[in-house]
Amino acid sequence: MTTATASHDDHGDHSHHGPAKGIMRWVLTTNHKDIGTMYLWFSFIMLLTGGVMALIVRAELFQPGMQLIRPEFYNQMTTMHGLIMVFGAIMPAFVGLANWMVPLMIGAPDMALPRMNNWSFWILPFAFGMLLFTLFTEAGAPNFGWTFYAPLSTTYAPSSVTYFIFGVHMMGISSIMGAINIIVTILNLRAPGMTMMKMPLFVWTWFITAYLLVAVMPVLAGVVTMMLMDIHFGTAFFDAAGGGDPVLFQHVFWFFGHPEVYIMILPAFGIVSQIIPTFARKPLFGYASMVYATSSIAFLSFIVWAHHMFTVGLPLQAELFFMYATMLIAIPTGVKVFNWVSTMFRGSMTFETPMLFALAFVVLFTIGGFSGLMLSIAPADFQYHDTYFVVAHFHYVLVPGALFGIIAGVYYWLPKWTGHYYNESLGKFHFWMSFIGVNVTFFPMHFIGLAGMPRRIPDYALQFADFNAIATVGAFIFGFSQLIFLYLLIKTIRGGEKATDQVWEGAEGLEWTIPSPAPYHTFAEAPHVK
Amino acid sequence: MNSNSSKPDNRNVNKPNNTALKLVLAAIAMFGFGFALVPLYDIFCEITGINGKTAGQVERVEQWVDTSRTITVQFITTNNAGMPWEFEALQEEVEMHPGAWTQVNFWALNPTANDMVGQAVPSVSPSVAAEYVQKTECFCFDQQTLKAGEGRKMPLIFSLNPDLPAHVKKVTMSYTLFDAGAFAK
Numbered sequence: 001m002t003t004a005t006a007s008h009d010d011h012g013d014h015s016h017h018g019p020a021k022g023i024m025r026w027v028l029t030t031n032h033k034d035i036g037t038m039y040l041w042f043s044f045i046m047l048l049t050g051g052v053m054a055l056i057v058r059a060e061l062f063q064p065g066m067q068l069i070r071p072e073f074y075n076q077m078t079t080m081h082g083l084i085m086v087f088g089a090i091m092p093a094f095v096g097l098a099n100w101m102v103p104l105m106i107g108a109p110d111m112a113l114p115r116m117n118n119w120s121f122w123i124l125p126f127a128f129g130m131l132l133f134t135l136f137t138e139a140g141a142p143n144f145g146w147t148f149y150a151p152l153s154t155t156y157a158p159s160s161v162t163y164f165i166f167g168v169h170m171m172g173i174s175s176i177m178g179a180i181n182i183i184v185t186i187l188n189l190r191a192p193g194m195t196m197m198k199m200p201l202f203v204w205t206w207f208i209t210a211y212l213l214v215a216v217m218p219v220l221a222g223v224v225t226m227m228l229m230d231i232h233f234g235t236a237f238f239d240a241a242g243g244g245d246p247v248l249f250q251h252v253f254w255f256f257g258h259p260e261v262y263i264m265i266l267p268a269f270g271i272v273s274q275i276i277p278t279f280a281r282k283p284l285f286g287y288a289s290m291v292y293a294t295s296s297i298a299f300l301s302f303i304v305w306a307h308h309m310f311t312v313g314l315p316l317q318a319e320l321f322f323m324y325a326t327m328l329i330a331i332p333t334g335v336k337v338f339n340w341v342s343t344m345f346r347g348s349m350t351f352e353t354p355m356l357f358a359l360a361f362v363v364l365f366t367i368g369g370f371s372g373l374m375l376s377i378a379p380a381d382f383q384y385h386d387t388y389f390v391v392a393h394f395h396y397v398l399v400p401g402a403l404f405g406i407i408a409g410v411y412y413w414l415p416k417w418t419g420h421y422y423n424e425s426l427g428k429f430h431f432w433m434s435f436i437g438v439n440v441t442f443f444p445m446h447f448i449g450l451a452g453m454p455r456r457i458p459d460y461a462l463q464f465a466d467f468n469a470i471a472t473v474g475a476f477i478f479g480f481s482q483l484i485f486l487y488l489l490i491k492t493i494r495g496g497e498k499a500t501d502q503v504w505e506g507a508e509g510l511e512w513t514i515p516s517p518a519p520y521h522t523f524a525e526a527p528h529v530k
Numbered sequence: 531m532n533s534n535s536s537k538p539d540n541r542n543v544n545k546p547n548n549t550a551l552k553l554v555l556a557a558i559a560m561f562g563f564g565f566a567l568v569p570l571y572d573i574f575c576e577i578t579g580i581n582g583k584t585a586g587q588v589e590r591v592e593q594w595v596d597t598s599r600t601i602t603v604q605f606i607t608t609n610n611a612g613m614p615w616e617f618e619a620l621q622e623e624v625e626m627h628p629g630a631w632t633q634v635n636f637w638a639l640n641p642t643a644n645d646m647v648g649q650a651v652p653s654v655s656p657s658v659a660a661e662y663v664q665k666t667e668c669f670c671f672d673q674q675t676l677k678a679g680e681g682r683k684m685p686l687i688f689s690l691n692p693d694l695p696a697h698v699k700k701v702t703m704s705y706t707l708f709d710a711g712a713f714a715k
Contacts, residue, residue, distance in 0.1 A: 113550060180553040187549050218557045222564025234712065237568065240651045241610070241708030252567050315657055317578070 018520050027122070030114030032099045033518060035121050037417075039096025040410070042124060044486070046088030047403075049132070051479050053081040058441075058475040061468050064460050074458035075143035076135065082146025083164075086264065087171050088128050090398065093406045094267040095120075095178045098206045101413060102182060104511035104518065105200045107191025107527045112184040120177035127170035134160035145456060147257065150238035150249035154230045161231065165224045172217045179213035182206055191510070193529035197291070200509050201284065202409075204291050205270030208298045212259045212266075215302075220256040223249065247312050254305035262301045265365075265397060266294060268405025269336060272358045274509075275412050276340050279355035280347030281506040286339040293332035293339075300329050310381040319378040326376035330369065337366055352504070353427030357408035360400055360435050368396030371446065386456075389449025395442045399478075400435075407434075407485070414489070415503045419517030420496030426488045433481030440474025583660060584652050590666045595629035596692040603690070605634060606704040615640050615648055615676070617707045620683070628662075629692040636669060636705070639681035648674045649710035655702040662691040663703070673710050 019025050019034065026038060056077050060068050069077070099117065103110055111117045134141040139158040142148070153161060186199070186207050199207075226237040226249075236242025238249045269290075277284045284290065306314060306322040314322075340362050349355070371393040375384055384390060415421050444467035453464045460468065499516040510529070514522050575583075603626060605619035616639040626632050640646050650670040654660040665671075669684035676682060690701065 176557050180550055180557070183553055184547075184549045188547055214553055214557050215560055218560035219564040219567075222561050222567075226565070226568075236713055239708075239713075240706070241649050241710040242713035243649075248568060248571060251571055252564060255564075255567065313657075 028118070030110070030118050031520065032103050032111045032114070032117065033417075033520065035111075035117050036096045036098075036100030038121055039092050039099060039124075042121070043089050043091075043093035043096060043406075044489075046084050046092070046128065048482065048486075050081050050084035050089055051482065053077045053084070055475060055479050057081065058472040060458055061460070062472040063469065064462055064465050066459055069458075071458045072140065072143065075145075075456070076141040078456055079142045079145050079148075080131070080135070083131065083142070084128070085398070086146060086260075087168075088124075090264045090402050090406070091175060092124060094206070094209070094264075095175070095182075097202075097267065097271070097406065097409050097413075098178075098182050100417065101409075101511060102185060102203055102206060103189070104416075104514065104522060105203050105509055106186065106189065106194050107510050107523045107529065108185060108189035109521065109523050111181050112189055113181045116177050117181050120174045120181065123170050123174040127167045127174065130163050130170070131167040134163050147253060148227075149253070150227060150230070150246050154227050154238055157231070162228070165228045168224045169221055172221045175213050176217045179210035179217070182210040183214070186210075191523070191526040191529050194510075197288065198529060200270075201273035201287070201290055201294075202267070202270035205266045205273070205294050208294050209263050209266045212263050212298055212301065216256045216259040216263075219252065220260075223252045223256065226252070247309070250309050250312060251306070254308045255302075257308065258305040259298075259301040261394075261397075262297060264402045265405075266297070268361065268365075268402045269294065271405045271409040271412070272340065272361050273336075275354050275358040275408055276343050276362075278412070278504050278506045278508070279352060279358075280344045280349050282343055282347040283508075284339065285342035285345075286335070289335055290339055293335040296332040297329060300325065300332070304329065307376055307378075307381075310378045311385045323376055323378040327373065330373055333369055337362060337369075352411075353422070353424065353431055354408045354412035356428065356431045356435075357404045357411065360431070361404045361408060364400030364404070364438070365397055368393055368398075368401055371396060384449065386454055387449040388445040388453045388455060391455050392442050392445035392449055395445070399442065400438050404434075404438075410489075412504075413511070414492055415499035416511060416514075416516050416518055418493050418496075419499055419515075420492050421499050421503075422488055422492040422496065426484065426491075430481060430484040430488060433484065434478060437474050437476075437478025437481055441471050441478055442474070444468075444471045444474075584654055584663045584665065585661065586665075587668070587671055588664045588666060590631065590687075593629045593689070594692050595627050597627050599696075600625050600627060601690055601694070601698065602700045603632075604700065604702045605636075606702060607636065608704065608706045610706055610708045613648065613707050613709045614642050615646070615707060616681070617648075617650075617705075619705075626690065628690045628694050631666075631687060631689045633685055633687045636684045636686060637681065638669075638674060638676060638684060638707070640676035640678060643678045645675065645677045647710045647714040648676065649708045649713070650674070650705040651708060653704045653706070655704065656698065658695060659690075659698050659701045662694040663701070664689050664691055670705060673713075673715060675714075 019029070019031065026034065029035060056069065057074065060066070060074055099111060102108070137160055139160045142153070142158065142161060142164045144152040144157060148164075186203060190199070226235070229235040230237050230239060230244075236244035238244050238246050240246065273284055273290060304322055304326045306318060307326045310319060310322070351359075371389065375381055375390065375393055411422065411427060448464045448467045451464065453460055501515055502512045503516060504512075510527060513527065602623055604623040605621065607617045607619055609615065609617055616637070618637050620635045620637055624632055624634060638648065652668070652670045654663055665686065665688040667685055667687040669686065674682070674684065
């Protein structure tokens with residue numbers, strides 16, 4: 001352990017022992033760094049799993065007509081792709097980053113509830129094991145889309161739906177416990193002098209995200225419980241024959257679902273807000289407005305859910321309310337984009353891989369935001385609804401948005417985690433292949449969507465063939481370039497140029513005051529923040 | 531950095547702290563709130579008048595009849611997927627003054643070899659007219675049980691409240707018939 005910059009690590013004698021040996025280290029660990037690492041690897045495995053499913057979908061859509069798979073299996077692939085990417089890849093990756101970085105950024109020795117932390121991770125492999133094994137059952141995997149609208153997911157569901165419901169329950173419990181842990185850590189374990197308004201933005205955005213999780217994951221648990229009761233216990237929440245209402249499903253689901261999409265983007269806002277100041281060598285422009293903008297987005301997320309349901313037959317007043325409320329979100333989001341750009345303005349920028357991913361995030365997320373603004377126009381949405389335009393929109397905010405944010409964060413903190421710099425040329429190669437791949441995949445979907453190609457259909461009319469072929473080529477470029485990332489990660493863990501403690505010239509914050517690689521125990525004694 | 535004597539002020543682990551407990555309770559409350567949303571959506575829409583659902587059974591009152599205008603009321607019947615009954619309105623449409631009471635008959639026949647239970651679910655278009663539809667009798671209020679091969683004439687007695695907005699010239703009343711065997715009372 002280098003003592004020059006981390007004298008505070010050498011005080012308590014308990015900080016000298018390292019991790020236990022063997023597999024039980026990982027099973028029993030309560031160390032936030034170990035758990036963070038496990039979350040990140042788990043989500044990377046899920047990313048590749050969900051990615052393979054996406055490639056199966058894209059391969060089938062390469063040409064019109066049915067070539068490779070049966071329509072029933074196609075539906076299972078789109079459903080499982082969505083579920084695994086949302087709940088298995090993006091969300092656990094953010095929790096992993098929070099586990100690693102929140103204690104380091106606020107000067108805490110660990111997460112506040114370490115045993116619960118262990119539990120919330122170890123639930124996940126079982127939840128997804130249960131979800132994935134349905135692929136090998138006779139009934140097949142869930143096939144009703146990741147939004148699992150009733151009655152498709154109740155009356156007409158395959159029998160594997162029950163495993164899906166329990167899987168969602170388990171991953172929901174995991175997310176709620178993770179969120180509670182993060183809130184308790186942030187509220188109680190900040191180093192002296194680390195006031196709320198001095199917290200790094202990644203901590204702030206996660207703090208707000210954690211509240212969203214506590215508020216809406218239980219509603220998701222409620223809605224799948226209602227499904228369970230409708231399927232097995234003779235209730236009629238969503239069955240009109242028994243006095244229920246299928247539209248109710250959509251209302252309750254999207255009451256969870258819209259905050260959920262911000263759960264998947266706010267931490268990425270935080271990561272980008274850490275990275276841009278570092279590589280622009282300027283403090284973040286408008287720190288306080290960033291905090292307030294994030295809070296406003298979180299608040300607005302609760303009152304816009306029905307913009308997913310413009311075509312269900314809402315009364316005019318409701319269409320107008322949800323349309324205007326949705327458009328309001330563009331204001332705080334615009335504040336954030338403005339602040340990122342202003343941070344870069346007249347900065348002395350360099351373009352290392354994390355910065356490249358962060359810049360791509362700002363540009364491409366904004367494109368996704370604009371198509372979202374188009375979708376928010378209720379009368380226009382009747383045209384766009386359930387077309388590939390929607391697919392293009394949410395992939396632009398989730399892939400070059402959330403996922404690029406995560407990848408940027410991994411590149412940014414990787415030298416701190418491993419003690420080695422990654423290979424910059426390989427990182428840039430990964431970036432450019434991903435950047436090109438993602439745009440070749442998703443940009444044409446805007447056009448075929450506006451031309452009227454519906455989502456979730458395994459076959460399509462001839463006029464959509466060219467753009468679909470292009471999108472498939474892009475998807476394979478994007479998918480396989482993630483193997484570069486895997487190779488780079490393994491290579492960096494095994495060795496490489498020794499990283500300095502500060503890692504990046506312009507990096508500021510507590511996490512850069514500890515040695516690289518971060519010792520197993522950090523901040524056993526609290527640092528003082530001025 | 532700091533000396534051991536200056537205890538960090540906000541990380542004193544001995545201080546009782548129930549943040550986690552409060553958050554667990556909040557999560558449990560939100561689980562309950564998910565279920566509370568089921569009636570809350572209805573209540574909210576009723577209060578704001580954007581429900582679009584027809585009210586239940588009302589008492590017949592003799593009310594002012596607005597003879598100055600005539601509304602066309604159309605009847606549509608739909609069978610939900612897999613419902614084998616014959617189901618139709620015996621009149622396609624009626625012309626009526628707001629405030630006047632009218633009876634329309636519907637016909638249902640169970641052509642299968644099994645006794646079945648059906649439930650009709652009403653809907654009104656345009657939805658602004660829904661709250662002005664007053665029904666004293668409707669086959670949709672109750673489940674309809676038909677023996678194998680049995681047919682039945684089913685009445686609907688209703689009026690339109692004279693306060694019906696002036697721009698509404700035509701009202702469509704739609705009934706969707708569901709197989710309610712699983713929910714037979």
